Amino acid sequence: MLIPHPLLGLRDSQEFTYLGDANLMHRPDPAAENAEAAFCEYVFLRDNPAGVHRELWFHEQGDRSWLVVTRDTTTHEILGAELASDVKLGAAQ
Amino acid sequence: MKFSGFKVVKEALTGHKGWQPLWRNPEPKPAYDIVIVGGGGHGLATAFYLAKTFGELKVAVLEKGWLGSGNIGRNTTIIRSNYLLPGNEPFYEFSMKLWENLEQETNFNSMVSQRGIINLIHTDGQRDAYRRRGNAMLLAGADARLLGRDELKEMVPFLNYDNARFPIKGGLMQPRAGTARHDGVVWGYARGADQRGVDIIQNCEVTGFKIENGKVLGVETSRGFIGAKKVGVSVAGSSSRVMQKAGMRLPMESHVLQAFVSEGLKPTIPGVITFGAGHFYVSQSDKGGLVFGGDLDGYNSYAQRGNLPVVEDVLEGGMALMPMIGRARLLRSWGGIMDMSMDGSPIIDKTDIDGLYFNGGWCYGGFKATPASGYAFAHLLATDRPHETATGYRFDRFNRGHVIDEKGVGAQPNLH
Ligand SMILES: Cc1cc2nc3c(=O)[nH]c(=O)nc-3n(C[C@H](O)[C@H](O)[C@H](O)COP(=O)(O)OP(=O)(O)OC[C@H]3O[C@@H](n4cnc5c(N)ncnc54)[C@H](O)[C@@H]3O)c2cc1C
Numbered sequence: 001m002l003i004p005h006p007l008l009g010l011r012d013s014q015e016f017t018y019l020g021d022a023n024l025m026h027r028p029d030p031a032a033e034n035a036e037a038a039f040c041e042y043v044f045l046r047d048n049p050a051g052v053h054r055e056l057w058f059h060e061q062g063d064r065s066w067l068v069v070t071r072d073t074t075t076h077e078i079l080g081a082e083l084a085s086d087v088k089l090g091a092a093q
Numbered sequence: 094m095k096f097s098g099f100k101v102v103k104e105a106l107t108g109h110k111g112w113q114p115l116w117r118n119p120e121p122k123p124a125y126d127i128v129i130v131g132g133g134g135h136g137l138a139t140a141f142y143l144a145k146t147f148g149e150l151k152v153a154v155l156e157k158g159w160l161g162s163g164n165i166g167r168n169t170t171i172i173r174s175n176y177l178l179p180g181n182e183p184f185y186e187f188s189m190k191l192w193e194n195l196e197q198e199t200n201f202n203s204m205v206s207q208r209g210i211i212n213l214i215h216t217d218g219q220r221d222a223y224r225r226r227g228n229a230m231l232l233a234g235a236d237a238r239l240l241g242r243d244e245l246k247e248m249v250p251f252l253n254y255d256n257a258r259f260p261i262k263g264g265l266m267q268p269r270a271g272t273a274r275h276d277g278v279v280w281g282y283a284r285g286a287d288q289r290g291v292d293i294i295q296n297c298e299v300t301g302f303k304i305e306n307g308k309v310l311g312v313e314t315s316r317g318f319i320g321a322k323k324v325g326v327s328v329a330g331s332s333s334r335v336m337q338k339a340g341m342r343l344p345m346e347s348h349v350l351q352a353f354v355s356e357g358l359k360p361t362i363p364g365v366i367t368f369g370a371g372h373f374y375v376s377q378s379d380k381g382g383l384v385f386g387g388d389l390d391g392y393n394s395y396a397q398r399g400n401l402p403v404v405e406d407v408l409e410g411g412m413a414l415m416p417m418i419g420r421a422r423l424l425r426s427w428g429g430i431m432d433m434s435m436d437g438s439p440i441i442d443k444t445d446i447d448g449l450y451f452n453g454g455w456c457y458g459g460f461k462a463t464p465a466s467g468y469a470f471a472h473l474l475a476t477d478r479p480h481e482t483a484t485g486y487r488f489d490r491f492n493r494g495h496v497i498d499e500k501g502v503g504a505q506p507n508l509h
Contacts, residue, residue, distance in 0.1 A: 001400060014402045018392045018507060020346065037492070043504050044344040044435045044491040048333035050395040073347070074395045 003069055004081050008062060015061040021046055022054040022068045025088055050074050056084060096200055115280055116287035121294050124320030125153045127474055128312055130299045130335060131328035132156025134165035134275075134460065135452055137282040137293070138467020139327060139474070141199070144289035146468070147475035152291045153321075155314060157298035161279040164329050164459065167429035169352050169386050171365050171376065172461040173210045173270035174235045177226045180485030180497035181438060182233040187482045188465030189235065189269060195464060201281030204274035204379065209364035211240065211249070211264040213414075219369055223265035230267065240264045249366060251417050259370035259413065271364065272376055278463060302339045308447040309339075325450040325474050327466075330395070330430025332453035339446055343453070344435040344491050346506040349394040349428045350386065350457050351403055355421040357381030366414075373410030375418075383421060385411060389431065389457070391507045399428040431457050436496035437509030441469050441479065441486040450474055451488075456509055 001013040028038035053073045059065050066084035071077065094100075094113050104111050127143060129136045132154045143149040156162075172192050174185035191198075192205050214220045220239075227237035245264050246254060254261045287293055294316070301313035302324065311320035328335045333343050358381050367374040372387035387407035390399045404426065411418050434440065434454030439462070441452050452470045455462060469480035479486070485497055502508040 013392075013400075020393070020505070020507075040492045041342075045342040046333070046344070046346050047337075047342060048346050048393065050331075050334050050347075053393055055393065071392075073393045076394065076396050076400070 006083055016057040017060045019056040022056050115284040116293050119292045121319050126151040127323045128321035129154045130326045132160045133163040134463040135466045136327040138463050139470040140286040140291045141282045142468045142471035144291050154293045155297045156295050159295050160283055164429040165279050168460040169384050170272045170275045175267045177229045184482040186233050186235045188462050191464030199281035199285040203277035203281045207269050207271040209268045210270035211266045212367045213261050213369040214263040215259045215370045227265050236269050238266045240266050252415055309449040323448045327452040329432050332432045346393050346433050348389045348431045348433045349399045350389050350431050351399040351428045352386040353426045354424050355383040356424050368410050368414045371410035397428050433506035435504040436498040438497035439486050441483045442488045
């Protein structure tokens with residue numbers, strides 16, 4: 001698989017390590033009342049969709065940036081990639 | 094029809110006209126007591142033990158494709174009970190004991206072959222870890238032997254013992270482990286279940302559940318609605334996909350695992366050998382092909398095929414371990430979808446929906462579990478209580494902090 005890195009162009013997926021669902025960027029609030037249950041869901045439960053999946057890849061053997069890659073889990077087709085820092089900034093606004 | 098040596102001779106002499114299909118192909122009835130979703134090894138074993146051991150009479154297995162089209166027909170057929178943790182080892186040893194009697198129980202040749210497994214040791218630390226594992230196995234009533242380098246060299250002389258980076262210093266062996274013919278397991282359980290009245294319905298995909306007031310009433314399928322008092326879901330790699338139709342999110346990711354087989358060679362590899370310093374394990378099939386595999390591809394996948402980097406990684410592991418295979422040609426490779434759970438261990442449990450039961454999270458190790466998984470799931474479905482060897486396999490172990498994490502790598506499914 002080739003991942004279209006927003007800054008470096010097409011890169012071999014072998015340069016990356018895979019973490020999982022991009023929702024892992026949204027850590028629950030540890031001070032919230034339901035924090036224990038929320039963390040349990042956050043750590044252990046996944047949507048695990050068959051189809052389009054947004055997921056975190058780390059460019060370990062490259063520029064060491066985190067990417068949010070959009071990929072179809074039924075075909076392995078990669079539909080896009082963004083810098084995770086941009087996605088996070090967008091979510092914060 | 095009963096299989097026996099006498100029957101084989103008789104058929105050979107009379108033109109093989111007396112063989113019959115191994116199971117019927119019935120139309121689905123409007124309702125059953127128990128409906129099993131998924132006609133893989135686990136679903137069929139569940140139906141078999143439900144009928145045989147627990148006396149359930151109205152049972153159906155619904156399979157979206159044909160029997161054996163899932164992981165049960167794609168795995169590398171290793172059976173073993175060499176686990177460490179108390180939540181796992183008694184269960185897998187129970188499975189091993191069921192394997193040992195499987196062919197008598199199903200009257201079907203599943204080619205269970207206890208030719209032994211050897212996990213190689215490359216460092217002193219690894220020897221300590223394997224000694225501990227071996228002791229845990231002995232405590233649970235399984236068998237284990239720590240092999241020194243010389244003894245090992247006599248058994249498997251063809252390994253690269255003096256690899257500069259990963260010298261081989263010994264191994265942990267389970268002599269009772271081995272392999273079985275995966276298709277033979279499917280067919281044996283299917284035939285045995287069918288003979289005891291279970292309806293096996295192929296080409297019947299479950300597309301939804303009918304749930305009212307927190308109770309399941311049946312399943313919607315590609316062949317219409319089928320009523321059920323209890324529904325047991327056993328769909329391996331499709332677990333999240335199917336349970337999502339009942340509104341559940343699972344502690345699971347689906348990942349692809351690849352396997353490989355070489356051209357047929359003369360008998361060289363006596364049992365199963367696993368590389369302790371890389372991702373490679375190998376055995377030899379009765380046809381002579383070397384059957385081997387390695388690690389997951391590592392990203393969520395439902396594609397039933399993997400990519401080339403893992404092919405390269407597995408073959409490098411093979412070359413490091415036994416350079417002699419470099420001349421063998423690769424015949425086939427394929428992939429299957431693993432239900433990778435968050436702690437690497439399975440779930441056999443009720444759900445919050447009355448009458449809906451779940452069996453999954455088998456990761457890449459569910460073939461060896463097939464008999465015990467079927468037995469334990471049948472036990473749960475029939476009696477509403479977990480089997481004594483499967484009490485740890487609950488959904489709520491994650492929120493209670495009682496995960497069963499053999500490798501100790503945490504909630505990262507691609508590392509288990
Ligand atoms: C390459 C590879 C190597 C492996 N090697 C080993 C090994 O050496 N040792 C070991 O112990 N394990 C091994 N495994 C793991 C083992 O094969 C699985 O854990 C086990 O087979 C899973 O249980 P099953 O047989 O019930 O799954 P499956 O055979 O996958 O059965 C699930 C069934 O459910 C059906 N299904 C899915 N969705 C629906 C639906 N909506 N409606 C109806 N039916 C549905 C599927 O079609 C499928 O037939 C390996 C797996 C792979 C892929």
